[in-house]
Amino acid sequence: MDIKESIKMAKLASTDLASSSGEDRNDALRKVANALRSGCDAVFAANKLDVEAARAENLSDSVIKRLKFDEHKLEGVLDGISQLIQLPDPIGKKLLSRELDKDLCLYRLSCPIGVLGVIFEARPDALVQISTLCIKSGNCAVLKGGSETARTNKALFELITGALKESRLPSNCLLQIEERSQVKELLSCSGDIDLIIPRGSNSFVQYIMANTTIPVMGHADGVCHIYVSSHADKQMALDITLDAKTQYTSVCNAVETILIDKKIANDFIPAFYKQMTDAHVTLHGNREFADTLKALCPDSECILMDDSEYHKEYLDYECSVKLVDSLDEAVKHINTFGSHHSDCIITKDNDEAERFMNTVDSANVMYNCSTRFSDGYRYGFGAEVGISTSKLHARGPVGLEGLMTYKYKLYGSGQKVADYVNGTRKFHFKDL
Amino acid sequence: MDIKESIKMAKLASTDLASSSGEDRNDALRKVANALRSGCDAVFAANKLDVEAARAENLSDSVIKRLKFDEHKLEGVLDGISQLIQLPDPIGKKLLSRELDKDLCLYRLSCPIGVLGVIFEARPDALVQISTLCIKSGNCAVLKGGSETARTNKALFELITGALKESRLPSNCLLQIEERSQVKELLSCSGDIDLIIPRGSNSFVQYIMANTTIPVMGHADGVCHIYVSSHADKQMALDITLDAKTQYTSVCNAVETILIDKKIANDFIPAFYKQMTDAHVTLHGNREFADTLKALCPDSECILMDDSEYHKEYLDYECSVKLVDSLDEAVKHINTFGSHHSDCIITKDNDEAERFMNTVDSANVMYNCSTRFSDGYRYGFGAEVGISTSKLHARGPVGLEGLMTYKYKLYGSGQKVADYVNGTRKFHFKDL
Numbered sequence: 001m002d003i004k005e006s007i008k009m010a011k012l013a014s015t016d017l018a019s020s021s022g023e024d025r026n027d028a029l030r031k032v033a034n035a036l037r038s039g040c041d042a043v044f045a046a047n048k049l050d051v052e053a054a055r056a057e058n059l060s061d062s063v064i065k066r067l068k069f070d071e072h073k074l075e076g077v078l079d080g081i082s083q084l085i086q087l088p089d090p091i092g093k094k095l096l097s098r099e100l101d102k103d104l105c106l107y108r109l110s111c112p113i114g115v116l117g118v119i120f121e122a123r124p125d126a127l128v129q130i131s132t133l134c135i136k137s138g139n140c141a142v143l144k145g146g147s148e149t150a151r152t153n154k155a156l157f158e159l160i161t162g163a164l165k166e167s168r169l170p171s172n173c174l175l176q177i178e179e180r181s182q183v184k185e186l187l188s189c190s191g192d193i194d195l196i197i198p199r200g201s202n203s204f205v206q207y208i209m210a211n212t213t214i215p216v217m218g219h220a221d222g223v224c225h226i227y228v229s230s231h232a233d234k235q236m237a238l239d240i241t242l243d244a245k246t247q248y249t250s251v252c253n254a255v256e257t258i259l260i261d262k263k264i265a266n267d268f269i270p271a272f273y274k275q276m277t278d279a280h281v282t283l284h285g286n287r288e289f290a291d292t293l294k295a296l297c298p299d300s301e302c303i304l305m306d307d308s309e310y311h312k313e314y315l316d317y318e319c320s321v322k323l324v325d326s327l328d329e330a331v332k333h334i335n336t337f338g339s340h341h342s343d344c345i346i347t348k349d350n351d352e353a354e355r356f357m358n359t360v361d362s363a364n365v366m367y368n369c370s371t372r373f374s375d376g377y378r379y380g381f382g383a384e385v386g387i388s389t390s391k392l393h394a395r396g397p398v399g400l401e402g403l404m405t406y407k408y409k410l411y412g413s414g415q416k417v418a419d420y421v422n423g424t425r426k427f428h429f430k431d432l
Numbered sequence: 433m434d435i436k437e438s439i440k441m442a443k444l445a446s447t448d449l450a451s452s453s454g455e456d457r458n459d460a461l462r463k464v465a466n467a468l469r470s471g472c473d474a475v476f477a478a479n480k481l482d483v484e485a486a487r488a489e490n491l492s493d494s495v496i497k498r499l500k501f502d503e504h505k506l507e508g509v510l511d512g513i514s515q516l517i518q519l520p521d522p523i524g525k526k527l528l529s530r531e532l533d534k535d536l537c538l539y540r541l542s543c544p545i546g547v548l549g550v551i552f553e554a555r556p557d558a559l560v561q562i563s564t565l566c567i568k569s570g571n572c573a574v575l576k577g578g579s580e581t582a583r584t585n586k587a588l589f590e591l592i593t594g595a596l597k598e599s600r601l602p603s604n605c606l607l608q609i610e611e612r613s614q615v616k617e618l619l620s621c622s623g624d625i626d627l628i629i630p631r632g633s634n635s636f637v638q639y640i641m642a643n644t645t646i647p648v649m650g651h652a653d654g655v656c657h658i659y660v661s662s663h664a665d666k667q668m669a670l671d672i673t674l675d676a677k678t679q680y681t682s683v684c685n686a687v688e689t690i691l692i693d694k695k696i697a698n699d700f701i702p703a704f705y706k707q708m709t710d711a712h713v714t715l716h717g718n719r720e721f722a723d724t725l726k727a728l729c730p731d732s733e734c735i736l737m738d739d740s741e742y743h744k745e746y747l748d749y750e751c752s753v754k755l756v757d758s759l760d761e762a763v764k765h766i767n768t769f770g771s772h773h774s775d776c777i778i779t780k781d782n783d784e785a786e787r788f789m790n791t792v793d794s795a796n797v798m799y800n801c802s803t804r805f806s807d808g809y810r811y812g813f814g815a816e817v818g819i820s821t822s823k824l825h826a827r828g829p830v831g832l833e834g835l836m837t838y839k840y841k842l843y844g845s846g847q848k849v850a851d852y853v854n855g856t857r858k859f860h861f862k863d864l
Contacts, residue, residue, distance in 0.1 A: 015767065019790035098812055104801060106811055113823050114793065194823050215647075215824050236846040243848035335447065357841050358451035361546065369536060369844025378852070379538055379840070380530055380861035391545050391626050391837040392647050392825035405823040408811070409789050412801025414668040416675035420810070429812035 003182050004189060006175055007115065007142060011192040013170035014114045014140040020169055022089030028135055028167035033081045035163035036128070036156070040074055043159070046151035047124065054148055062250075067149050069124040069156075077128040080383055084136045087382070090404050091138050097432035101425060103413040105432070110404045112138035114194035117186050118385065119208065121200050122146025127153050129383045131160050131174055137403040140170075142186055142193065144177040146200075154178065187212035199386050202313060217398065219389040221313045222252030223339040224371045227330040227356065229347035230263035236368060237268065237346040238275055243370045244344070246279050250315045252387065253342045253364075253374045257310060257320040259330045265323055269296050276319065284312070285321045292323060310337040327352055331359045338362065340389045342374040363389055363396040435614050436621060438607055439547065439574060443624040445602035446546045446572040452601055454521030460567055460599035465513045467595035468560070468588070472506055475591070478583040479556065486580055494682075501556040501584050509560040512815055516568045519814070522836050523570050529864040533857060535845040537864070542836045544570035546626035549618050550817065551640065553632055554578025559585050561815045563592050563606055569835040572602075574618055574625065576609040578632075586610065619644035631818050634745060649830065651821040653745045654684030655771040656803040659762040659788065661779035662695035668800060669700065669778040670707055675802045676776070678711050682747045684819065685774045685796075685806045689742060689752040691762045697755055701728050708751065716744070717753045724755060742769040759784055763791045770794065772821045774806040795821055795828040 036043070047069040054064050096108035116139050120126045127145050134141040145153040157176045165171045177186060186193065187208065196216045198208040205220040226244055228237045244255035260268060273293060276283060277300075284303045285293065293300050302321075305312075310320055310333070324330045327345075334343050344366035345356040357365040364374035376384025376397035384397045394402030419425040468475070479501040486496050528540035548571050552558045559577050566573040577585040589608045597603045609618060618625065619640065628648045630640040637652040658676055660669045676687035692700055705725060708715060709732075716735045717725065725732050734753075737744075742752055742765070756762045759777075766775050776798035777788040789797040796806035808816025808829035816829045826834030851857040 012764070012767075015763065015791040015793060018793075019787065100805075100810065100812060104805075108828075111790075215822070217824070233846070239846060239848055243850050247848070247850045247853065331447065332444070335444075353843075355451065357839075358543075359447040361447060361450075362839065364840045364842065366842045367844060369842055369847040370849050372849035373532075373536075373842055373844075373847070374840065378532065378849070378859065380532060380859065390647070392649070395837055396540075396840045405827055407794065408796045408806065408828045410796065410798045410801055410805055411785075412799060412805075414665070414671060415801040415805070416671055416679070417802050417804035417810070418675050418679045421679065427810065427812065 003175075003177060003185050006172070007186070007189050007192045010140045010142070010172055010175055011115050013172050014112070016170050017140055017173045018091070018112045018114070018138050020138060022091065024168045025089070025135055025138060026085045028164060028169045029081055029085050029132055031163040031167050032132060032135070032160050033078055035159040036074065036078065039155075039159045040071075043069060043074075043124075043152060043155045046155040047149070050149050050151045059148070063122075063148070066121075066123050067152075069149075069152050073125050077125050080129055081132050083382055084132055087136065087400065090136070090400050095406055099430040099432055100410075100427050101415065104415050105411045107409045107411075108406050109409060110406050113403060113405050115140040115142070115192060116403070117142045117144075117189075117193045117196045117214070119144045119183065119196070119198045119200070120146065122148035124149050124152040124156055126199075127156050128160070130385060133383055133385060133400060133403065134174065135169070137400055139403055140173045142175045142177060144183055144186070147180065150178060184211070187214065190214045197385055217388050217390060217394065217402070218386045219252060219339065219341060221339045222254070222341045223257065223311055223313050223337065224253055224255045224341055225257045225259060225330075225334045225338055225343045226255050226371065227259040227324070227327070227334070227343075227345045228261060228264070228268060229327065229345060229349065229352060230261040231349040231352060232261075232264065232268075232346040233348055234264075234268060234271070238271060240344070240346060240368070240370050241272065242275055242279060244372055245276070245281055245319055246317065247370070247372055249317055251372070253371050254315065255319070255344075255371050256313050257322065257337070259322050259324045259333060261330075262323050262325055265292055266296060269293060273297050273300055280317050282318045283321050284318060289321050289323050311339075313339075327356060331356060335361050341387070342366065342371040344369070344371050363387070435607075435609060435617050438604070439618070439621050439624045442572045442574070442604055442607055443547050445604050446544070448602050449572055449605045450523070450544045450546075450570050452570060454523065456600045457521070457567055457570060458517045460596060460601045461513055461517050461564055463595040463599050464564060464567070464592050465510055467591040468506065468510065471587075471591045475501060475506075475556075475584060475587045478587040479581070482581050482583045491580070495554075495580070498553070498555050499581050499584075501581075501588075505557050509557050512561055513564050515814055516564055519568065519832065522568070522832050527838055531862040531864055532842075532859050533847065536847050537843045539841045539843075540838050541841060542838050545835060545837050547572040547574070547624060548835070549574045549576075549621075549625045549628045549646070551576045551615065551628070551630045551632070552578065554580035556581050556584040556588055558631075559588050560592070562817060565815055565817060565832060565835065566606065567601070569832055571835055572605045574607045574609060576615055576618070579612065582610060616643070619646065622646045629817055649820050649822060649826065649834070650818045651684060651771065651773060653771045654686070654773040655689065655743055655745050655769065656685055656687045656773055657689045657691060657762075657766045657770055657775045658687050658803065659691040659756070659759070659766070659775075659777045660693060660696070660700060661759065661777060661781065661784060662693040663781040663784060664693075664696065664700075664778040665780055666696075666700060666703070670703060672776070672778060672800070672802050673704065674707055674711060676804055677708070677713055677751055678749065679802070679804055681749055683804070685803050686747065687751070687776075687803050688745050689754065689769070691754050691756045691765060693762075694755050694757055697724055698728060701725060705729050705732055712749050714750045715753050716750060721753050721755050743771075745771075759788060763788060767793050773819070774798065774803040776801070776803050795819070
């Protein structure tokens with residue numbers, strides 16, 4: 001069966017999965033956990049081959065660390081599954097209960113979205129996390145993991161689907177795509193796939209968004225800002241900019257542009273410059289910043305950039321810097337050049353902070369703390385499927401809740417609209 | 433200033449509107465109501481010209497009824513504005529409050545989506561409803577109404593923006609487009625417009641969806657079904673199918689296909705056929721239905737259709753009919769040929785009804801009542817901007833709530849992620 005046909009079958013199975021009981025889904029999760037525990041040797045063996053191949057291709061140590069799936073990572077995903085089992089059933093939550101008239105009752109009930117297409121980086125633990133989030137939320141899914149862990153993914157997926165066959169859920173509710181060429185087919189399955197969740201590089205996500213009519217949830221880039229206000233605590237501003245830039249540079253919530261209020265430039269810039277060069281961060285700035293820096297620190301270096309280039313995402317030990325006249329200019333800059341992901345103000349003035357947080361049009365706005373906090377785990381959401389910069393549906397870190405939609409159920413006893421139009425009957429709208 | 437430039441300015445103004453107080457927005461609504469009351473003569477005069485032009489073009493009476501804006505419709509929209517003012521402020525609702533660690537607090541707060549593009553049919557009252565919903569919800573909007581009421585729209589819009597100039601809200605938060613050619617420019621404003629809401633014919637909405645990368649909320653077609661189960665109350669099934677088909681044929685929640693369980697065909701079809709022909713409804717059916725009908729009612733007429741044509745939307749006194757073997761076949765038919773809008777089961781069996789409502793993948797599922805009930809007014813939502821068949825963001829009838837998104841605000845006191853990664857500090861996640 002080709003992949004499009006399989007996806008069509010999964011779509012049909014999705015209604016059965018959506019009406020499965022929470023106990024059946026938890027039971028399937030327990031079976032998945034048991035299968036992973038008892039079959040882990042096959043996974044470790046497959047992973048060893050993936051890691052050896054990655055070494056042969058000279059992939060960096062940090063990438064290889066992510067590819068690895070060992071006893072420690074297994075414990076992590078098993079722990080995640082136990083937590084998922086504890087969570088209340090997300091299906092069938094009553095979001096609204098209203099009597100419209102006698103024996104005519106309206107309910108808004110949470111239900112799964114349907115069939116998800118999730119494309120994610122080479123991280124075997126992500127495959128388990130996403131599969132189990134989908135099982136808990138009652139969503140079918142088509143999974144495509146990074147090819148560097150193809151062998152590990154295959155071994156994990158076999159254990160998971162083997163466990164599903166022993167459960168009362170439709171066994172074809174999870175599908176795996178192994179070939180990159182099949183991604184194009186996946187993107188063409190509008191009508192059968194309800195939502196695509198791509199994770200990965202900016203260019204990859206933009207490719208996905210441009211090549212499908214299926215709704216896409218996620219974010220392409222993370223051009224995050226810190227605005228150091230004239231009312232900032234200097235040491236706090238230094239600490240937070242350093243953390244946001246260097247604690248982990250290759251992630252979407254690392255800061256890329258620092259906006260410094262002109263009123264504190266003379267005091268702040270020399271210490272800031274010293275800290276950033278000590279941490280091996282290269283600064284980029286427009287003519288105004290470069291000249292100011294030169295005047296304050298004659299031996300300094302800064303790569304000159306054009307005012308139109310401030311949307312750059314470095315994901316590295318590099319950082320754009322700009323001087324601004326005011327909070328309003330900072331907000332305007334962020335709303336124009338940013339990616340609506342995570343943006344921060346450092347200030348001692350609460351009113352100023354409130355104005356910044358209300359007018360910056362981003363999924364996450366921070367006050368006196370690092371942009372690196374915008375993350376499902378750090379927000380206490382448990383596992384996350386990604387971070388959304390869209391304003392529709394889920395915004396910010398997306399967990400279980402973002403995989404749900406709702407439907408209206410109207411229970412009647414023979415009511416016709418004609419009677420309400422001609423006045424024979426009247427609505428009385430009473431929330432239950 | 434051309435329209436793209438004006439939209440860019442509205443985008444910049446949207447952050448001010450988003451941070452305006454509920455009292456300022458209610459005050460603006462009061463000023464709009466006063467302006468409409470005191471300036472109504474100009475609107476009535478403009479409307480008279482629109483109606484005369486429509487008569488000269490031989491538009492139908494039902495269309496002209498919709499174009500008309502008189503004292504009665506004015507009272508209706510003024511009543512709507514008073515109700516909007518009474519509603520609680522939708523901005524800044526705390527949807528989550530959580531202490532992540534000491535002096536590190538996370539809030540999820542409702543906020544406006546930003547700038548909406550709303551394209552709607554020739555109904556002057558819709559212009560007022562949409563404008564005032566946008567003011568209440570703090571969204572900027574670009575409005576394009578049907579050209580048949582261009583003069584009335586212009587007069588209404590002048591009064592509304594005149595009132596906004598007297599208020600504390602940005603006066604350019606509402607824009608109007610008068611030329612159809614400008615719609616194309618509107619659709620190209622991704623980045624400045626956050627959401628397009630199109631209302632109108634199937635082909636019009638499909639054109640919009642195919643010609644923009646901006647998210648679109650709404651529905652193209654309404655292929656609604658009623659499944660008459662073998663456990664249906666016969667008279668109730670007759671009453672509800674008649675109401676759903678004929679109470680108002682040109683609307684999206686009118687029924688287009690009746691699925692009849694084979695087990696009751698002999699008893700149900702003759703009465704159903706007589707009722708529908710008495711109401712001047714033409715039936716369409718596949719070979720199986722046509723043969724069954726002929727056998728039961730030798731003088732009957734039915735237009736033969738192919739099994740692949742069951743996605744037809746008539747919006748008229750016409751109806752597709754099909755025989756099905758079971759509830760499962762009915763559900764599969766609806767999920768395959770339907771438009772995920774509003775679908776109903778008639779049965780006396782609660783379990784069967786529950787299975788139908790859980791497995792039919794539609795925004796609105798009904799049990800023993802007319803599909804015509806799926807409507808913001810009848811659900812008690814007050815004014816609606818449309819009905820969404822999307823599963824993301826808002827689904828079903830969309831009121832004020834569907835015009836909101838949320839943002840995460842994180843209030844810190846100098847926290848860095850590095851401390852939580854190296855174990856110096858730990859999250860304690862305490863919901864406030």
